[in-house]
Structure formats: C-alpha cells, structure tokens
Amino acid sequence: MLLRLSTLFVRTLRENPADAEVASHRLLLRAGYIRRAAPGIYTWLPLGLRVLAKVEAVVREEMQSAGAQEVHFPALLPREPYEATHRWTEYGPNLFRLKDRKDADYLLAPTHEEMFTLLVKDLYGSYKDLPVTLFQVQTKYRDEARPRAGLIRGREFVMKDAYSFDVDEDGLELSYQRQRDAYERIFQRLGLDYVIVAATSGAMGGSRSEEFLSPASIGEDTFVRSPGGYAANVEAVVTPVPDVVDHADAPAAHVEDTPDTPTIDTLVAFANETHPRADGVPWTAADTLKNVVLAVTHPDGEREIVAVGLPGDREVDLKRLEAALTPSVAEPATEADLRTRPELVKGYIGPGVLGRANTGDEKAVRYLLDPRVVEGTRWITGADVAGRHVFDLVAGRDFVGDGTIEAAEVRAGDPAPDGSGPLELARGIEIGHIFQLGRKYAEALGLKVLDVNGKQVTVTMGSYGIGVTRALAAIAEANHDDKGLAWPVQVAPAHVHVVATGKDPAVFEAAESLASALSLRGMEVLFDDRPKVAPGAKFADAELLGVPLVVVVGRGVVDGLVEVRPRAGGETAEVAIVDAVDHISELVEQL
Amino acid sequence: MLLRLSTLFVRTLRENPADAEVASHRLLLRAGYIRRAAPGIYTWLPLGLRVLAKVEAVVREEMQSAGAQEVHFPALLPREPYEATHRWTEYGPNLFRLKDRKDADYLLAPTHEEMFTLLVKDLYGSYKDLPVTLFQVQTKYRDEARPRAGLIRGREFVMKDAYSFDVDEDGLELSYQRQRDAYERIFQRLGLDYVIVAATSGAMGGSRSEEFLSPASIGEDTFVRSPGGYAANVEAVVTPVPDVVDHADAPAAHVEDTPDTPTIDTLVAFANETHPRADGVPWTAADTLKNVVLAVTHPDGEREIVAVGLPGDREVDLKRLEAALTPSVAEPATEADLRTRPELVKGYIGPGVLGRANTGDEKAVRYLLDPRVVEGTRWITGADVAGRHVFDLVAGRDFVGDGTIEAAEVRAGDPAPDGSGPLELARGIEIGHIFQLGRKYAEALGLKVLDVNGKQVTVTMGSYGIGVTRALAAIAEANHDDKGLAWPVQVAPAHVHVVATGKDPAVFEAAESLASALSLRGMEVLFDDRPKVAPGAKFADAELLGVPLVVVVGRGVVDGLVEVRPRAGGETAEVAIVDAVDHISELVEQL
Known part of the structure; x- marks a missing residue:
C-alpha cells in the first residue's frame, strides 16, 4: 500500500485551530485527519478514516473471538420501543427527536438496548437458544449540551455496542466477564492504558457497571484509586460510614445569636470567638452541618424541593448528585422555589423544619443526609431563624434524616471504602462502559423464554459499549508531543x-x-x-x-x-x- | 471461517411475511438476512451483514482502483449548505428535518454534494490540486412517500457516493468516464446484469446523467432500448420530432357542434359519423389534440396553471412530466384551480384561450406542446365552448405553443431517437446513477481555484452514486427461485x-x-x-x-x-x- 502525498486528499494546518484546546482535537484537525462539519459532528478525511478502520477492525476481531455475533441496526428508529422503557422521556434534551412525513415520532438512537431486546424476542423463544451476545459497530447520536474536545464528546459518533442475553444471573455473570476480558484485550491491542473503575448505571439502569478509563488530564471523568486496588468513578464512590459516636455526655442543643455569619467561614470564626469548644480544639467547617436546598425534577415532571445535609467543609458535587438521583434531575433551588417554602430561612436553614421523619410532617421538605452524619455526631447548624444557629445538635438524638445520599464531593485523601488507605484522584477518558442490566429492558418489552421446566422466564441482559471514535481520540491524546501525533503502529495510517x-x-x-x-x-x-x-x-x-x-x-x-x-x-x-x-x-x- | 447453525443468530421463516410482495424482500426476510425495524428501515442480521460487507468491499476496491479516495461525512448535517443550493426546500417532504436542543435546523443527508464541495473548498485552492475524486460508503436518509420492496426503496440505506472535481469540461468528461468504467467493473464483479441508460438529472441538477439499471420485472424504473443500441430511462426519452407537414392545401379551421362527446372516444366516433375525413381514412384518437390542465408549484411557492397539448391517443406520464418540470412539481389541476381560470371550459379546452404566444395575452395560461405537434399537423380539439370542437386546426397556422414538453407516455413501438427502429420497453432497478453536475454546486458554494494563469475559476463537478443496499436486493432479485436465494459466490455469506x-x-x-x-x-x-x-x-x-x-x-x-x-x-x-x-x-x- 503506497499513498502519495502529492495526490493524497490532505492538507496540514500550520496554525492551531480556534476552539481546539485539547491536544488530540487540535492535532487531528491540524494533521488533516478530521474536519468539523457542525458542533460535535466531524468528517473523516482519508488518513483519519484509515486509523478509524484499524480501530474498528481490532474491536470486531475481539468481539468475534469472544463469541459475539455482529448485526447492524438502523440509527433512525421509531419512538414506541423507547417509550416502553421510558427512555423516550428520560433521555431529555440529549435525544435527537424528529417526525417523518406522516407525523410519526422517530429518534436518532443513542444506544440500542430496546431494539436488541425486541430482536431477540422476535427470533428466540427457549433457554436452549441462550446465551447469545450480539454486537454492532454503528453511528450513534446524542444531542450533548456541551460537545467538546473534538471526538471525545461528540454528537454523532461511532460506538461498538454489544448486548448479552442469559436465562439467569450466573449466565449474565459469565457473559459480562467474557466481554470484560475482550475489552482488556481490545485496549491492550490498541496500545491504550486503561483503568477499570466501578461506575454508576445512569439512565441505562441495571445493577452493576464498570467503566474503562484511559488516564488523561483532559479527561471528563474523575476517578479514585486506593493503594489496595479499589478504583471507582467519582460518581460511584461509596463513602465509608464512620462508627456511631457515643453521645451520652453531649450537652443539650442550644440556640445562639450568631449575627453577621452568612457563610460557613464567618460562622466558624464567630463560634471559636464566642463559643469555644470545651476541649479547646477549635471549631472547623467540618463541625458545621450545611443544608443545601435543591429542586428535583422527576420523570413524571413533578418538581420537588429537597434538602441535602452535609458537613460544611464539603461542597455538593453535581455529577455525584445527578448519579444519585437519576433518572430524576436536580438543580440548585431558585428564589421562586424557596418562596414556596417560607419555613426555609436562607443562610439559617436547619433540621428544625426539614425532613418528614424529623418533623413528623408528611409535607415537610424531604431531608437527605450525607453518610458521615451518623448517630452521635454533633453539629453547629441553622436554627431556622435569621441570625441564629443551634449548637451541639446531635444526630439521632435531636434530628434524623429521610435517608442518606452520596452527593458530597470526593477528595484526595478521603478513606477508601475497602479500608486500604487514602484515595488518590485522577482524570480519565471513558473509552468503555459495561453494564449488568438485569431484567429492566426484558421486562419492559416482554422478552421471555421457556426455561428447562417449560416455564416462561424473563431474560437477563448485559450491555457493553466502546466509544470507537472516542477511543481513537484517546489514543491520539496518549501518543503525541508538541510537534504532532505519534501513532502506535497497530492503528497508524x-x-x-x-x-x-x-x-x-x-x-x-x-x-x-x-x-x-x-x-x-x-x-x-x-x-x-x-x-x-x-x-x-x-x-x-x-x-x-x-x-x-x-x-x-x-x-x-x-x-x-x-x-x-x-x-x-x-x-x-x-x-x-x-x-x-x-x-x-x-x-x-x-x- | 466456520459458522454453526446451532449457534448462529438466525431463524428462517416458513411462511411468507405479510406485505413482502417482491421476491428479494420476501426471501431476505424469510432467510433471516434482514428484519424490518420501521417502514423502509431495516436491521441487518449476521448473514445479511456478511453479504453487505462483501458488496461494500467490491465497491471500495473498484473505487480505489479508479483513483477515488475514501472519506466519510456525517449523516446529521446543518441546514445552511443545503439552503445555499436550495435543496433544503427543493427536496420537499423527502428530506428528514430536525432541530437540535438549541433550535438549530439539521437534516439527515439524502446525498452530500454540498458537503463535498465545501470540503474541497476548505482544502484546495489551485488547479494543481485537481483533478480529485472522493467517495464514501455511508448511510443515507430519504423520507420516501411510499417505501416499498424492502431494500429497494428504503428510508435508511447504504449508498456509495463519489464526487469528482475538475477545472474544465474535458477533465470532467475523463473523471466521469473513469467512474463509469468502475461502475461497469463493479456490477460485473457483483454478477449483476445491467443496462446503462440516458437519464434525467432531477433535483440533482447538471447537464448529463446516466443510470445503471438491473433489468427486473419488479423494477420501479421503466426504460427503453432500440435495436441500434439507444437506451434511456423513460423519463429521459427524447421524442423524435416529425417533419413539418405541408399544409398549403389544408382547409380552414371550422368549429362544429359535437354534442355528447365528453371523451376522446365519443369525439372520434362522432367525428367519423358526422364529419368523415375527405380521404376516407377514419379519424383516430391520434388526430385529436388533448389539452391537459396542470397546477405547477414552483420552488418559490408560486402555483401556476399550465396546459399541456398532446395527441389524444397518449396519456400524460406523471413521471416524465415531473422530470420535465423539476424542480417545480406538477399535479392535475383541481376544481378550485379551474375556477381561477373561467376561460377553461372543462372537456372542451382548446388553443383558442391557451398560450401567451398564441393569444398575445401575457396573462393567458402557459401552453406547452408535445414535440409531435409540429407545424402543419391538423387537429380536432376543443373550441372553448361547451359542446363544440374545432376541426382542421393547423399547428403553426392556427395556433402555436409557448414551448414544448416531454410529458407524453412512451410506448413500445415508438420510433427511437437514433432512428434505429422501434423502442422496446422494459423495467429495471436503479442500482447506479452518475451525473455531470457541472458548476451548479461549485457556484452556489463558491468553490473556485486559481487556474494556470492565476485567475479564479469555478470548479466543475460530477457525482456518482451506487445504492449499495439496493444493489444487494437486486442481486437477490436476479438470483433466486421459488425455494429461496441462490447467491453468486462472490457475495454469498x-x-x-x-x-x-x-x-x-x-x-x-x-x-x-x-x-x-x-x-x-x-x-x-x-x-x-x-x-x-x-x-x-x-x-x-x-x-x-x-x-x-x-x-x-x-x-x-x-x-x-x-x-x-x-x-x-x-x-x-x-x-x-x-x-x-x-x-x-x-x-x-x-x-
């Protein structure tokens, strides 16, 4: 194979293109591998297409050797199957929707769980037909709010999606492991470093999921690692629950005037000045209980006001919050939201008015607590009156929550859930994501087979994705210097x-x-x-x-x-x- | 390569699926090669995908050996380039249109002339860069009014589209011929019989085009062949213009009462009975001039009433009419249309009130004549008064048109334009279509290069399409019996x-x-x-x-x-x- 630059359809750019801040994006544009057609939508020029074909070939080969069979679904699909699983609405504005000339609703598929489920239902009917794993390498669409970094977060992109179908959990576990092994081989063959991290399932649903991240400072995903090998996407990090604190000797809660303490810092300074701790240790922000008010929109459209209580030294991490509440969507409460709840005194909100279990009022604002707020912990928090805070308020004695929530930020140095030491934080590009979906889709779409006893059983599924175009960008990101790209030979043009x-x-x-x-x-x-x-x-x-x-x-x-x-x-x-x-x-x- | 039917994801159907009337459609479904996902939208199962990959490989190899370079464009594209060439509107309801989350207009591309033009404009600037021919194998979308016959007329389908760019006509001619030769090799390698026919350019524009048709009784395209080798799509057939007739001895036109003659047949019978021809030869329908009133919608939205005059023994062929008027769209005039033109007396419309050149009235209905209505021909036609017709009305002497139009049906036995004998009619599946586009797109989008004298010249283009999924169906159509498919080895699964x-x-x-x-x-x-x-x-x-x-x-x-x-x-x-x-x-x- 001989390509001549005198005739090859390529032009390199000397200057860095505007708006291309990430190296892979900048260099793929400059080297004439891709061109932008619209935000998050790219055209492949000959050299880029050669690299893409090589990446696809590796993915295909490893899928086949893992026993997966290739099919190919349309990108343009009717609404109905996605309606049955609620994803037509749950995907929100990320879904490209359109109408055909007969005014029927269609979508550009973001993933194909529904269609694969229906196809297996169409062809198969017995446990003897299973297990089966199907895959496709196909163009997908997501109307991202912020397409960025070129191929890393695009609106039209190539994905390998695979789906496994089993009669029982043991089968699913095997199918999942087989795909997981294939993913390791794929990323090794592509020359990509990767970390496998525990992840949340998001809109996909299901019981267990893991992400394959390619470590990169420009990655959108933050993940944690512990010395003992624990690794998780930050959204999936489970906070170790501290031991219950003995509070037999704790003083009774007491409300104090705290003028001019609108922030945690001013409150802590004021408390240290006027109400120093008995043991002489200074108060810190970690001793305060911050109550953050959110507006949560549920899939049925209901807008609910919810409060999250967490130590005052931590912020709410919106991505963790989103993962904790999915498919509901949360945002900070607006002034209008707060006006519907006059009991909430801005800057001085406390458990006095929050929580149904707490106040015994079914109409009270739902109150979710950070896992660190265990029984016996003592807090300084709002007294629900302007200019006043309550001290020595003890969890379990003076207040309870309506549940816990993983919404607080994760920080380097936090204890690992496996007890193996402090967490380290890093960033990565999500190049693969595998899910044990369980029966969510099979139930919604009626995929059952006859089991060995002739009884109808609902099939259990896994879904397995690789962002093919994104993996290519990750390879470029990991293999470049300030002069340009430096492809590993197996995918080089x-x-x-x-x-x-x-x-x-x-x-x-x-x-x-x-x-x-x-x-x-x-x-x-x-x-x-x-x-x-x-x-x-x-x-x-x-x-x-x-x-x-x-x-x-x-x-x-x-x-x-x-x-x-x-x-x-x-x-x-x-x-x-x-x-x-x-x-x-x-x-x-x-x- | 060994595929086991015990585990292969396929199920054959014993029964013929409802609504699958065409053999290729029926058998591809029954044999488990494809499944319907929505009207005109299909899923590829493993065996079908294997055949498709082989067809694609042949197309790719021959494109490459013809010197075309492969690129890949998005399917989801912004409106603007298609607006610049007017295709955003000209495509009408065949175009899938949608909006993104920011309310920007997008489309699912039916073909990519605009994008290729802009890409070459982006990369190239000199005659030294040309010629270049680019191609892609890509998924295309058309919201067909009547998707039918499975893969033959689908709404999501795979197409190979290529585009050539040259500085001058000679170059375009060479690029066109190179693609044309590659098409012959492709269809030969695929084992497909084909006929190359002259064609019309339709919404694509351009000066010359040819279609590759696979002869098949279920084909949607009708084409003609002459013993001398003339071949054309029926829309492109040029009617040989008869010689001018000497009308020196023709009697003066005379209006006659013709009661109860609402149809051509009753008129001819009445004429033979009451006004027999002087030479004793009976009148036939071919002696009458039928004036068909149409409502033509122009791209700017204007609705114009137009009349077409043609021999009474021929019908208007709506496809030929459409091709003759494109990008305007014609339909039979409605009662409401006719009310806007009270001079048109239904059943008795004649040249007395039609035509601007004819009546000298700029507001008269535009009157287009069949090419057979040459000077000196004598006609029986409407007298624009209920119950009356005019006889011996001589074209050129008594009336003229505002132009000619190829809208009359073509019939087996009609003379061939090359004079080589009677035309034979047959049907075929359009598997390829090649166009000399000329400068339409380059002008609309400003694609110019510096010529050898340093002067800016507009580039001239060709566009070349193969319906890849349709070609697969054509192969199935040509290779089956009542028991099933019988693939040629080169594309067999x-x-x-x-x-x-x-x-x-x-x-x-x-x-x-x-x-x-x-x-x-x-x-x-x-x-x-x-x-x-x-x-x-x-x-x-x-x-x-x-x-x-x-x-x-x-x-x-x-x-x-x-x-x-x-x-x-x-x-x-x-x-x-x-x-x-x-x-x-x-x-x-x-x-």
Missing part, C-alpha cells in the same frame, strides 16, 4: 513515511524505488513525493502526521545512505540504502 | 453449506471433520450442526439461505460418500469423502 528531500531527480528516484520496495514487502507506505515543498515543511508534516517510522531520502543517497527516525523517539540511524528494506521491515516488526 | 443429517453420531463427526477441513482450506463454511432438526427442514433452510454449494453428509458416510449439490442448479454428485475437500475447493474456484 501507515507504517513508514518516506520523505524525499531537495530537488535532485536522483534522490526522488531513489525514494520512489524505496517506497515501492517497502510497499511490495507488505508495508503500508506514506510517500512524500511533493516536488516543490521545502525539506523543513516535509519534516514538520511527518512529525504532525505521526507515522511511526520516518525515512528521509536526501543528499546521503550519493553515499548510498538514508536516514531512519522513529517518530516516537529513539535514535536516528543512517542505513545503507541497499539494506533499507530489510532494516525497516525489522523495525516495523519490533514496533 | 459462505461458500459451502455443510448439512449433517439424521442422528448418527458418526455422521455428525464426519460432517464436523469435513466442515473444519474446508474451513482450514480457506473456504467460508456454514455448518448445519443442529442435532434435532429433520433433514427435510435442513434442506429447505439450505435452499432458502442460498449458499452456492450444499454438501450433504448423511447415511452415505458408511460407504465413504457425501453428496454435493450446486444451489443454483446443475448436477448433484456423490463424492468420496476422502476427496471431498479437493473436489469442493475446485468447484468453489469454478463458481
């Missing part, structure tokens, strides 16, 4: 980039022969045969394009020599042109 | 279908060994290893699935024999099992 420099026809002839010979030896060759481009520009393009081996054919030809440079670093070598094919072939093998 | 019959474990072991051996020899093997399916059902499935060679392993195994049956016909042979791999391998080579 070519193996060797031959550059002919200068104007000497003898040099061009030698380069032409070498490029042909390499191609005949089975290597994929990109040949810079452009007659009027300066050597500097050619070298810059080679560095930008990122083919793993760069072979420079220049004046050295008179001495029978060419230069071989590994793009990703390593030594530049002068090689005798007569040995060049063998030598380069060996280097490609070793890459 | 497997080369050999090994059937193990009966219950004898020795038979199954022999079949298993043979299937493995064939697979190891590089053949693609479908192996019916289902333990509890009766031989008759297995044979029926083999015939339905249509793999080219069926190998039956049954009781003959005790005598060391298996049976080899070519699916498409030919002799069934008993073959020694020890020679089977060699023998079958040879047969596959010969297919």
Whole structure:
C-alpha cells in the first residue's frame, strides 16, 4: 500500500485551530485527519478514516473471538420501543427527536438496548437458544449540551455496542466477564492504558457497571484509586460510614445569636470567638452541618424541593448528585422555589423544619443526609431563624434524616471504602462502559423464554459499549508531543513515511524505488513525493502526521545512505540504502 | 471461517411475511438476512451483514482502483449548505428535518454534494490540486412517500457516493468516464446484469446523467432500448420530432357542434359519423389534440396553471412530466384551480384561450406542446365552448405553443431517437446513477481555484452514486427461485453449506471433520450442526439461505460418500469423502 502525498486528499494546518484546546482535537484537525462539519459532528478525511478502520477492525476481531455475533441496526428508529422503557422521556434534551412525513415520532438512537431486546424476542423463544451476545459497530447520536474536545464528546459518533442475553444471573455473570476480558484485550491491542473503575448505571439502569478509563488530564471523568486496588468513578464512590459516636455526655442543643455569619467561614470564626469548644480544639467547617436546598425534577415532571445535609467543609458535587438521583434531575433551588417554602430561612436553614421523619410532617421538605452524619455526631447548624444557629445538635438524638445520599464531593485523601488507605484522584477518558442490566429492558418489552421446566422466564441482559471514535481520540491524546501525533503502529495510517528531500531527480528516484520496495514487502507506505515543498515543511508534516517510522531520502543517497527516525523517539540511524528494506521491515516488526 | 447453525443468530421463516410482495424482500426476510425495524428501515442480521460487507468491499476496491479516495461525512448535517443550493426546500417532504436542543435546523443527508464541495473548498485552492475524486460508503436518509420492496426503496440505506472535481469540461468528461468504467467493473464483479441508460438529472441538477439499471420485472424504473443500441430511462426519452407537414392545401379551421362527446372516444366516433375525413381514412384518437390542465408549484411557492397539448391517443406520464418540470412539481389541476381560470371550459379546452404566444395575452395560461405537434399537423380539439370542437386546426397556422414538453407516455413501438427502429420497453432497478453536475454546486458554494494563469475559476463537478443496499436486493432479485436465494459466490455469506443429517453420531463427526477441513482450506463454511432438526427442514433452510454449494453428509458416510449439490442448479454428485475437500475447493474456484 503506497499513498502519495502529492495526490493524497490532505492538507496540514500550520496554525492551531480556534476552539481546539485539547491536544488530540487540535492535532487531528491540524494533521488533516478530521474536519468539523457542525458542533460535535466531524468528517473523516482519508488518513483519519484509515486509523478509524484499524480501530474498528481490532474491536470486531475481539468481539468475534469472544463469541459475539455482529448485526447492524438502523440509527433512525421509531419512538414506541423507547417509550416502553421510558427512555423516550428520560433521555431529555440529549435525544435527537424528529417526525417523518406522516407525523410519526422517530429518534436518532443513542444506544440500542430496546431494539436488541425486541430482536431477540422476535427470533428466540427457549433457554436452549441462550446465551447469545450480539454486537454492532454503528453511528450513534446524542444531542450533548456541551460537545467538546473534538471526538471525545461528540454528537454523532461511532460506538461498538454489544448486548448479552442469559436465562439467569450466573449466565449474565459469565457473559459480562467474557466481554470484560475482550475489552482488556481490545485496549491492550490498541496500545491504550486503561483503568477499570466501578461506575454508576445512569439512565441505562441495571445493577452493576464498570467503566474503562484511559488516564488523561483532559479527561471528563474523575476517578479514585486506593493503594489496595479499589478504583471507582467519582460518581460511584461509596463513602465509608464512620462508627456511631457515643453521645451520652453531649450537652443539650442550644440556640445562639450568631449575627453577621452568612457563610460557613464567618460562622466558624464567630463560634471559636464566642463559643469555644470545651476541649479547646477549635471549631472547623467540618463541625458545621450545611443544608443545601435543591429542586428535583422527576420523570413524571413533578418538581420537588429537597434538602441535602452535609458537613460544611464539603461542597455538593453535581455529577455525584445527578448519579444519585437519576433518572430524576436536580438543580440548585431558585428564589421562586424557596418562596414556596417560607419555613426555609436562607443562610439559617436547619433540621428544625426539614425532613418528614424529623418533623413528623408528611409535607415537610424531604431531608437527605450525607453518610458521615451518623448517630452521635454533633453539629453547629441553622436554627431556622435569621441570625441564629443551634449548637451541639446531635444526630439521632435531636434530628434524623429521610435517608442518606452520596452527593458530597470526593477528595484526595478521603478513606477508601475497602479500608486500604487514602484515595488518590485522577482524570480519565471513558473509552468503555459495561453494564449488568438485569431484567429492566426484558421486562419492559416482554422478552421471555421457556426455561428447562417449560416455564416462561424473563431474560437477563448485559450491555457493553466502546466509544470507537472516542477511543481513537484517546489514543491520539496518549501518543503525541508538541510537534504532532505519534501513532502506535497497530492503528497508524501507515507504517513508514518516506520523505524525499531537495530537488535532485536522483534522490526522488531513489525514494520512489524505496517506497515501492517497502510497499511490495507488505508495508503500508506514506510517500512524500511533493516536488516543490521545502525539506523543513516535509519534516514538520511527518512529525504532525505521526507515522511511526520516518525515512528521509536526501543528499546521503550519493553515499548510498538514508536516514531512519522513529517518530516516537529513539535514535536516528543512517542505513545503507541497499539494506533499507530489510532494516525497516525489522523495525516495523519490533514496533 | 466456520459458522454453526446451532449457534448462529438466525431463524428462517416458513411462511411468507405479510406485505413482502417482491421476491428479494420476501426471501431476505424469510432467510433471516434482514428484519424490518420501521417502514423502509431495516436491521441487518449476521448473514445479511456478511453479504453487505462483501458488496461494500467490491465497491471500495473498484473505487480505489479508479483513483477515488475514501472519506466519510456525517449523516446529521446543518441546514445552511443545503439552503445555499436550495435543496433544503427543493427536496420537499423527502428530506428528514430536525432541530437540535438549541433550535438549530439539521437534516439527515439524502446525498452530500454540498458537503463535498465545501470540503474541497476548505482544502484546495489551485488547479494543481485537481483533478480529485472522493467517495464514501455511508448511510443515507430519504423520507420516501411510499417505501416499498424492502431494500429497494428504503428510508435508511447504504449508498456509495463519489464526487469528482475538475477545472474544465474535458477533465470532467475523463473523471466521469473513469467512474463509469468502475461502475461497469463493479456490477460485473457483483454478477449483476445491467443496462446503462440516458437519464434525467432531477433535483440533482447538471447537464448529463446516466443510470445503471438491473433489468427486473419488479423494477420501479421503466426504460427503453432500440435495436441500434439507444437506451434511456423513460423519463429521459427524447421524442423524435416529425417533419413539418405541408399544409398549403389544408382547409380552414371550422368549429362544429359535437354534442355528447365528453371523451376522446365519443369525439372520434362522432367525428367519423358526422364529419368523415375527405380521404376516407377514419379519424383516430391520434388526430385529436388533448389539452391537459396542470397546477405547477414552483420552488418559490408560486402555483401556476399550465396546459399541456398532446395527441389524444397518449396519456400524460406523471413521471416524465415531473422530470420535465423539476424542480417545480406538477399535479392535475383541481376544481378550485379551474375556477381561477373561467376561460377553461372543462372537456372542451382548446388553443383558442391557451398560450401567451398564441393569444398575445401575457396573462393567458402557459401552453406547452408535445414535440409531435409540429407545424402543419391538423387537429380536432376543443373550441372553448361547451359542446363544440374545432376541426382542421393547423399547428403553426392556427395556433402555436409557448414551448414544448416531454410529458407524453412512451410506448413500445415508438420510433427511437437514433432512428434505429422501434423502442422496446422494459423495467429495471436503479442500482447506479452518475451525473455531470457541472458548476451548479461549485457556484452556489463558491468553490473556485486559481487556474494556470492565476485567475479564479469555478470548479466543475460530477457525482456518482451506487445504492449499495439496493444493489444487494437486486442481486437477490436476479438470483433466486421459488425455494429461496441462490447467491453468486462472490457475495454469498459462505461458500459451502455443510448439512449433517439424521442422528448418527458418526455422521455428525464426519460432517464436523469435513466442515473444519474446508474451513482450514480457506473456504467460508456454514455448518448445519443442529442435532434435532429433520433433514427435510435442513434442506429447505439450505435452499432458502442460498449458499452456492450444499454438501450433504448423511447415511452415505458408511460407504465413504457425501453428496454435493450446486444451489443454483446443475448436477448433484456423490463424492468420496476422502476427496471431498479437493473436489469442493475446485468447484468453489469454478463458481
């Protein structure tokens, strides 16, 4: 395979494109791999398409060797199946919806659980047909609020989605593990570092899920790791519950005037000044109980006011909150929301008016507590009167919640749930996500089979996604320097980039022969045969394009020599042109 | 490659699915190659996807060897480029339109002329960059009014679309010819009979176009052929213009009472009875001039009343009319339309009130004549008064039109435009369509390059489409019998279908060994290893699935024999099992 730069449909950009802040995005644009067609929607140029095809091929091969069978669903789908599972509404504005000429509702599918479920229901009817795992490599659509970072968060993208169907939990566990193993092989073959983290299921539903993250500072996902091997997406981190505190000696709660303490900091300073702790230890923000009021919109459209109580040294993490409440959606309560609840005194809200269990009032604001607010803990918190706070308010004695919620931010140094030490925080790009869905979709769509006793049983499912275009971006993100891309050989658009420099026809002839010979030896060759481009520009393009081996054919030809440079670093070598094919072939093998 | 029917995700249907009237549609459904997801929208099951991948591979290879470079555009596109070329409106209800969360207009692309034009404009700027031909294999969307025949007229389908860019007409001609040659190679390799016919350009615009039709009685396109080799889509047939008739001796036109002659037939009968021709030859419908009133909607929304004059023995062909008027759209005038034109007396409309050139009235109904209405021809036609017709009305002497129109039906036996004899009519499936677009898109979107003199010139383009999924259906249509499909080997989902019959474990072991051996020899093997399916059902499935060679392993195994049956016909042979791999391998080579 020999591609000539003189005719190849590609133009590199010297300047960084505006709005491309992430390296993979910037370099894929500059190197002419992709072009933007609309926000979050990209066109693939020839070199980009070659890389994409290689990534897809790896995914396909490993799916097949994991026993998954390939099918292909439409992207344009009718509303009804997504209505049956409530996802037509639950997906909210992320779903592209449209009408056909007969005014029937359609959508551009974000994932295909419903359609796979219906297809298996259509074809299969017995436990003997199972297990089966199906997959597709297909174009998906999500109307992201903030498409960003090029291919990393797009609105039209390629995904590999697979779905497993089993009669029972043991089968699901096996199918899940088989996909999980295939994912490990895929990311290893793609040369991608990955971390497998516990995750939340989000709109997908189901009982267990894990994400494959490619560690990257520009990643959108924050995850935690512990020295003992615990790893979780920050949304899925479970706060270790502290032991109950003995509060037999705790003083009775007492309300105090706390003028001019609108913030936690001013309150803590005031408390230390006027009501120092008996043991002399200063109060800190962690001793205060912050009550955050939220407006939660439920899938049925109801808007509910909810309060979350958490230690005053922590913020609410909106992503964790969202994961905890899904499919309901939360936002900070507005002034209008607060006016509907006159008992809430802004800046001084406390358990005195919050909670149904607490106040015995079924109409009270629902009150959810951070897991750290265990029985016996003592708090300074609002007294529900402007300018007043209550001290020594003891959880379990003086107030209770209506439940707990994982909404507080996770911080580096927090204890790991497995007790193995402090958590470390890092960021990553979500390149895969696997779910044990259980029976949510099969129940909603009536997918049952006859079991071994001739009884109808509902099938249990898994769903397994890889963001194919996103994985490509993650590879670019992990394999670049300030001069350009540096592809791993297994996905590079070519193996060797031959550059002919200068104007000497003898040099061009030698380069032409070498490029042909390499191609005949089975290597994929990109040949810079452009007659009027300066050597500097050619070298810059080679560095930008990122083919793993760069072979420079220049004046050295008179001495029978060419230069071989590994793009990703390593030594530049002068090689005798007569040995060049063998030598380069060996280097490609070793890459 | 070895696929086992015991685990393959496929179920054949014994019964014909409702609403599947066309053989390819019916058999692709019954054999479990595709499933319907919505009207005109299909899901590909594993065997169907294998065939589709093979068809795509042939298309890709021939595009590449014709020098076209592959890219890939999004399906979801912003409105603006299609607005610039007016196609946003001209496509009418065939276009799927939608809005994103910010209320911006998007469409699902039916073809990509605009985007390719903009991409080349983005990358290229000089005549030195040209010519270039780009292509993609991509999913397209058209909201067809009447999706039918399965994959033949779908709403989501795979298309190969290519676009050429040249500085001048000679270049376009070469690029066009190169694609045309590639199309011939593609359809030959796919084993598809095809006819290349002159065609109209429709909404695409441009100066010249040809269609590749696969002859099939269920085809939607009617085309003509002449003994001399003229071939055209019926919409593109050019009526040979008869010689001018000497009308020196023609009598003056005379209006006659023609009571009770509301139809052409009653008028002809009445004329023969009361006003026989001087030469004794009876009047026929061909002597009458029928004036058909139409309402034409122009792209700007204006609704214009237009009359078409044609010989009374011919009907208006709505498809030819549509092609003649595109991008305007015509329909028969309604009663309401006619009320706006009180001069039109229904059943008696004639040139007395029609035509601007004719009446000298700029507000008169525009009057377009069939090409057969040449100077000197004499007609019986309406006198614009109820119950009266005019006789001996001579074209050119007594009336003229405002132009001619190709709207009359084409009939078998009509003279060919090349004078080579009578036209023959046939039907076909449009599998390819190539266009010399010229500068329509480049002008609308400003695609110019510097020419050799440093002057900006507008680029000239071609566009070249193959309906990939439709071509697959055309192959199925051309390769089936009443028992099922019979794929040509080059696109078949497997080369050999090994059937193990009966219950004898020795038979199954022999079949298993043979299937493995064939697979190891590089053949693609479908192996019916289902333990509890009766031989008759297995044979029926083999015939339905249509793999080219069926190998039956049954009781003959005790005598060391298996049976080899070519699916498409030919002799069934008993073959020694020890020679089977060699023998079958040879047969596959010969297919």
